[in-house]
Every structure is written in C-alpha cells, then in structure tokens.
Amino acid sequence: xxxxxxxxxxxxxxxxxxxxxxxxxxxxxxxxxxxxxxxxxxxxxxxxxxxxxxxxxxxxxxxxxxxxxxxxxxxxxxxxxxxxxxxxxxxxxxxxxxxxxxxxxxxxxxxxxxxxxxxxxxxxxxxxxxxxxxxxxxxxxxxxxxxxxxxxxxxxxxxxxxxxxxxxxxxxxxxxxxxxxxxxxxxxxxxxxxxxxxxxxxxxxxxxxxxxxxxxxxxxxxxxxxxxxxxxxxxxxxxxxxxxxxxxxxxxxxxxxxxxxxxxxxxxxxxxxxxxxxxxxxxxxxxxxxxxxxxxxxxxxxxxxxxxxxxxxxxxxxxxxxxxxxxxxxxxxxxxxxxxxxxxxxxxxxxxxxxxxxxxxxxxxxxxxxxxxxxxxxxxxxxxxxxxxxxxxxxxxxxxxxxxxxxxxxxxxxxxxxxxxxxxxxxxxxxxxxxx
Amino acid sequence: xxxxxxxxxxxxxxxxxxxxxxxxxxxxxxxxxxxxxxxxxxxxxxxxxxxxxxxxxxxxxxxxxxxxxxxxxxxxxxxxxxxxxxxxxxxxxxxxxxxxxxxxxxxxxxxxxxxxxxxxxxxxxxxxxxxxxxxxxxxxxxxxxxxxxxxxxxxxxxxxxxxxxxxxxxxxxxxxxxxxxxxxxxxxxxxxxxxxxxxxxxxxxxxxxxxxxxxxxx
Numbered sequence: 001x002x003x004x005x006x007x008x009x010x011x012x013x014x015x016x017x018x019x020x021x022x023x024x025x026x027x028x029x030x031x032x033x034x035x036x037x038x039x040x041x042x043x044x045x046x047x048x049x050x051x052x053x054x055x056x057x058x059x060x061x062x063x064x065x066x067x068x069x070x071x072x073x074x075x076x077x078x079x080x081x082x083x084x085x086x087x088x089x090x091x092x093x094x095x096x097x098x099x100x101x102x103x104x105x106x107x108x109x110x111x112x113x114x115x116x117x118x119x120x121x122x123x124x125x126x127x128x129x130x131x132x133x134x135x136x137x138x139x140x141x142x143x144x145x146x147x148x149x150x151x152x153x154x155x156x157x158x159x160x161x162x163x164x165x166x167x168x169x170x171x172x173x174x175x176x177x178x179x180x181x182x183x184x185x186x187x188x189x190x191x192x193x194x195x196x197x198x199x200x201x202x203x204x205x206x207x208x209x210x211x212x213x214x215x216x217x218x219x220x221x222x223x224x225x226x227x228x229x230x231x232x233x234x235x236x237x238x239x240x241x242x243x244x245x246x247x248x249x250x251x252x253x254x255x256x257x258x259x260x261x262x263x264x265x266x267x268x269x270x271x272x273x274x275x276x277x278x279x280x281x282x283x284x285x286x287x288x289x290x291x292x293x294x295x296x297x298x299x300x301x302x303x304x305x306x307x308x309x310x311x312x313x314x315x316x317x318x319x320x321x322x323x324x325x326x327x328x329x330x331x332x333x334x335x336x337x338x339x340x341x342x343x344x345x346x347x348x349x350x351x352x353x354x355x356x357x358x359x360x361x362x363x364x365x366x367x368x369x370x371x372x373x374x375x376x377x378x379x380x381x382x383x384x385x386x387x388x389x390x391x392x393x394x395x396x397x398x399x400x401x402x403x404x405x406x407x408x409x410x411x412x413x414x415x416x417x418x419x420x421x422x423x424x425x426x427x428x429x430x431x432x433x434x435x436x
Numbered sequence: 437x438x439x440x441x442x443x444x445x446x447x448x449x450x451x452x453x454x455x456x457x458x459x460x461x462x463x464x465x466x467x468x469x470x471x472x473x474x475x476x477x478x479x480x481x482x483x484x485x486x487x488x489x490x491x492x493x494x495x496x497x498x499x500x501x502x503x504x505x506x507x508x509x510x511x512x513x514x515x516x517x518x519x520x521x522x523x524x525x526x527x528x529x530x531x532x533x534x535x536x537x538x539x540x541x542x543x544x545x546x547x548x549x550x551x552x553x554x555x556x557x558x559x560x561x562x563x564x565x566x567x568x569x570x571x572x573x574x575x576x577x578x579x580x581x582x583x584x585x586x587x588x589x590x591x592x593x594x595x596x597x598x599x600x601x602x603x604x605x606x607x608x609x610x611x612x613x614x615x616x617x618x619x620x621x622x623x624x625x626x627x628x629x630x631x632x633x634x635x636x637x638x639x640x641x642x643x644x645x646x647x648x649x650x651x652x653x654x
Contacts, residue, residue: 057613172443309579
C-alpha cells in the first residue's frame with residue numbers, strides 16, 4: 001500500500017517542481033537522466049512502502065535527497081557556464097545579473113514574509129471560542145511579523161544593490177567594496193543573528209531556569225562581540241561563531257543536567273508529602289486523583305498506607321545520588337533559586353507545615369494525626385498551599401514580551417494576568433529559617 | 437579594460453587578505469594568495485583566464501578543508517567520536533578533488549551516511565530516558581507497606597518492566613529501517629559523549645546500567 005499522499009506530497013513536492021523546471025527548460029544530458037532516475041526511485045519507494053519511517057530510512061540509506069540536489073546543482077551550473085562561455089566577458093552584463101538576482105532575493109524575502117503572517121492569521125482562525133470568535137491567544141501574527149521582520153536583512157541587501165548601481169561601478173570594484181565595507185556579512189544576516197541572541201538572553205533573564213542558563217546566553221552574546229572585534233570588518237564569521245556557541249552548550253550541559261535533576265527530585269519529594277497529607281482530608285474521596293476510582297475511599301486509604309513507604313525510598317535515592325538529605329533541600333541553591341523566581345509552587349507557610357508537621361509523621365505504618373489533618377484541610381480550603389506570587393513569572397515575561405512586541409501586546413493576546421494565586425503570605429527567604 | 441584589470445587585482449588581493457592572521461583559515465589564505473598572485477602577475481584579463489586554471493576551485497576546496505578541520509577539532513575536544521568521523525572522512529578525501537561540484541557530492545554523501553550513524557549511536561542513550569522508570573521500579577520493590585498492598589506494589593514494578601521491554605522492541609524495529617539489524621547496545625552509554633549528559637556519578641551509572649540490562653535481558 002502506498003504512503004498517504006497527504007504525507008508524501010509535501011515531502012516530494014519540492015523535488016517534483018525542480019524536475020518540472022528542468023524539463024520545461026529543455027535541459028538534457030547525463031545529469032538530467034540521473035535526476036529523472038532519482039525522482040523515479042523516490043516515487044517508487046513512496047508507492048511500495050506504507051510506513052513513513054521505513055520510507056525515510058531507505059531514502060537516507062540510498063542518499064536520494066542528496067543525489068537529487070547534486071544532479072540538480074550540476075545541471076544549473078553547467079547551464080550557467082555554457083551561457084557565460086557563449087557570450088564572452090561582459091562586465092556590465094555580469095554586474096547587472098548580479099544586481100538583478102539580489103533584487104529578486106528581496107522580492108522573494110518580502111513575499112515569504114507576507115506569506116508567513118498570512119499563514120499565522122489563517123492558523124489563528126482555526127481556534128475559536130464556543131461563541132465562534134477567534135481565540136486571541138492563538139493569533140501570533142504580530143509576533144511572527146516582528147520576529148521575522150526582514151528589514152535588517154533587506155537593508156543589508158539593498159545597501160549592496162545601491163553600491164552596485166553607483167555610476168561607474170564595475171563587477172570587481174563592486175565585489176571588493178562589498179567585502180571592505182562588510183556588506184557581504186551584513187547580507188548574510190550577522191546583525192540579525194546578534195539581535196536574535198539578545199532576544200534569547202532577555203527572555204532567559206526574565207525567568208531563568210538556573211544561573212547556568214543565564215551564563216550560557218550571556219557568553220553566547222559575548223562570543224559574538226568578541227569574534228566581531230577580532231574581525232577586520234567588525235562582523236564575526238558565522239561558522240566560527242556556531243562552533244563557539246556549541247562549545248558553550250557542551251561546557252554547561254552536565255551542570256545544567258545536575259541542577260535540573262536535583263530540582264526535579266525535591267519538587268517530587270515535596271509533592272509526595274503534600275499528596276499524602278491531602279489523602280487524609282475528609283473531602284479527599286471527592287477530589288482528584290481519588291474521585292474517579294471505583295472505590296474512592298479505599299483509594300485514599302491505599303495512598304495513606306503506601307505513600308510513606310514510597311516516600312522513604314524517594315528520599316533515600318535522593319541522598320544516594322546527590323548526598324542531599326531532606327533538611328538539606330531548603331539550604332540548597334536550587335531551592336533558593338526556585339523561591340526567588342516563584343517556581344516552588346508552594347507558599348512559605350505551607351512548606352514550613354510540610355517540614356514541621358507532615359514530614360516527621362510520614363513513616364511506614366504511621367498515620368497523620370488529627371490535629372495535622374485539620375491544619376491540612378485548612379490550608380486547602382483557605383487557599384494557602386500555593387505561592388501567592390506565582391503570577392510574577394507572567395509579569396516578568398510580560399515585561400520582556402511587551403519590550404519586543406509593543407506595549408499592551410501581551411495583554412491583547414493573553415489577557416490580564418491572574419494575580420489571584422491564593423491567600424498565603426508572600427515568600428520571605430530571610431524569615432525562612434530552614435534556608436540558613 | 438586596463439582599469440578592470442587593476443580592479444580585479446585589488447579584488448583578489450582583498451579576498452586573500454580576509455583570511456590573513458586567522459589560524460583557523462590558513463589553507464584558505466594560502467589558496468586565495470595563490471589565486472591573487474596569479475592575478476597580480478597578469479598584464480591582461482585574458483591572460484588571467486589561462487593562469488587561473490582551477491585555482492578558484494581550489495579556494496573553495498581549501499575553505500571546506502579549513503571548516504572541517506575546525507569541526508574535527510571541536511568534536512575531538514568533546515570526545516564525540518561518531519560525529520568526528522564525518523569530518524575525518526571528509527578531510528581524508530578532500531585532496532582527491534579539484535572540482536567543487538564533485539567535492540560537494542562527496543561531502544553530502546559522507547555527512548548523510550554519518551547522520552544515520554549518529555542517530556543509531558544516540559539511540560543507545562536509552563538508559564538516560566529509562567533512569568526514572570528504573571528508580572520507580574526500585575521504589576515499588578523496596579517500599580515498606582502493609583502486606584495487603586505488597587502485591588500491588590510488585591505488580592506495578594512488573595508492569596513498568598514490561599513497558600520498558602516494549603520500548604526497547606519498538607526502538608529496534610524503528611531503527612531497523614535505518615540500519616538493518618540494529619540492536620540496542622546498552623553499554624555504549626558509558627562512553628563519554630553519552631555519559632556526560634547523565635547527572636550521576638559513575639558508580640550509580642554502572643549500577644543502574646546493570647539493572648537495565650538485566651530487565652531487558654542483555
């Protein structure tokens with residue numbers, strides 16, 4: 001059975017168009033024959049395989065995409081060479097051809113830009129509210145327009161065109177001046193690359209997962225400027241820059257993995273204590289995750305009886321891997337970081353309750369005492385479990401978002417930030433004695 | 437035409453100058469300098485056509501060489517031996533080419549073959565993905581719980597083991613389409629390029645790997 005055309009056509013469509021172009025221009029020769037053979041092989045595989053993974057695997061093993069591109073490039077190159085040889089050297093024509101191709105590139109960039117915005121708008125229309133109105137959160141056409149804004153790239157190309165159209169310009173002079181003024185690199189998008197890196201850094205700083213994430217993005221931006229400063233034309237070689245950036249990623253990968261794993265484990269430990277204590281509340285059988293069970297009451301009892309045993313194992317593994325005991329969590333940099341950026345999800349008073357009341361009782365064959373159950377119910381019903389300033393994550397994000405996409409854009413797209421994150425007091429790490 | 441000749445001389449001189457004093461681009465500098473010198477020695481543009489020969493193509497080949505040297509050094513430094521092999525193979529063959537189109541074909545084919553090797557190699561990182569499940573199995577098997585729930589705990593551990601075996605089977609079936617006969621080699625994860633992604637000490641990695649191999653019967 002062949003591969004579904006809805007999947008096959010987008011994959012092979014570009015190649016079919018390239019072949020069509022070659023045929024329409026009446027190109028002939030060995031490379032054209034091989035191009036047709038390669039296309040026929042891809043079509044044949046599309047008809048013989050119904051598994052997309054197998055189809056892709058064979059395409060890669062036989063290097064069919066690579067071969068197709070190779071033959072296509074050879075056909076175009078030999079055609080251009082033949083045309084050039086037949087006409088002899090004509091500086092004015094060569095310069096004009098170069099300028100015309102740059103003008104064509106601008107037209108293509110502008111067309112693609114408009115198309116990307118239109119696609120974003122069309123995509124947004126697919127998501128509607130119950131009343132049939134488009135959901136604003138899905139309309140990212142403004143963001144697409146700003147993030148893909150080709151102004152700088154077009155300016156880079158236009159500067160080159162302007163240079164080429166100066167009176168008395170010749171092709172060699174044009175090529176030399178491009179390099180001397182760094183216009184060739186600007187046209188490659190060096191300025192855009194730096195802006196993109198700064199954008200990433202600003203968003204990272206607003207809500208950094210760890211100090212390492214800030215360091216990574218800061219160093220990447222510094223690397224851009226450092227390579228640029230060493231370059232005669234004050235623009236970095238993008239190939240060199242990509243290796244420096246990858247070097248930075250490699251350098252921090254292990255530290256980031258450790259940070260994230262430690263965080264994940266203590267988050268799970270606190271959640272386990274919260275979950276276990278919740279199962280004792282009188283309303284527990286009526287809430288998730290116990291409500292859908294065939295016997296919700298029995299399900300809460302199972303949690304009460306088994307969770308301490310599992311919790312002790314979780315605690316043991318954490319200490320085994322990272323040497324961190326339960327009380328060490330709160331002194332750890334990862335925890336303080338999470339408090340600072342409102343990532344813990346829990347309020348200070350609730351964490352203190354988990355430490356002081358729940359943790360000492362969470363032992364196999366032990367039940368939570370009545371007084372603690374009452375306190376636990378109060379935390380739930382009074383809305384004091386959560387960090388009341390969790391919304392600050394969104395506020396920080398909004399500030400950077402509006403900086404890039406315009407004042408009020410966050411509000412227009414996502415609505416007012418919900419500041420109602422519960423009734424607990426805000427965190428104050430100074431008064432949290434377990435952190436010191 | 438005299439003016440054009442001088443302008444071409446200035447252009448080719450600057451092309452070489454771009455790579456001056458950059459140790460990462462010494463081959464490019466040399467090739468561009470050769471080309472520029474050929475140009476500087478010409479008295480007419482027609483003369484350059486003859487003297488240029490394939491020097492322009494050699495510049496493109498030198499640039500490829502320089503950039504694959506950078507890539508090789510980068511992957512050597514990070515002990516990425518599979519990724520490094522693409523650069524090594526390209527550097528071993530690059531001097532056999534004096535035509536850019538042929539070189540591009542060779543590079544594309546070499547990179548393509550290597551990208552499959554990279555995917556297959558990185559599939560051996562399965563332990564990294566399964567670490568959490570291995571911990572959960574350990575928790576279920578060792579948790580101290582009332583007798584009434586012991587079987588539930590053991591059954592949960594058993595289910596996770598079965599799912600793990602299913603994932604191995606599915607991975608091997610999937611990869612067979614890319615490299616016929618591919619089999620998971622769990623020990624490969626101990627090589628630095630994979631191990632560096634694990635936030636654990638060697639003793640724990642070895643212990644967890646043994647458990648993983650025992651569950652999937654390898």
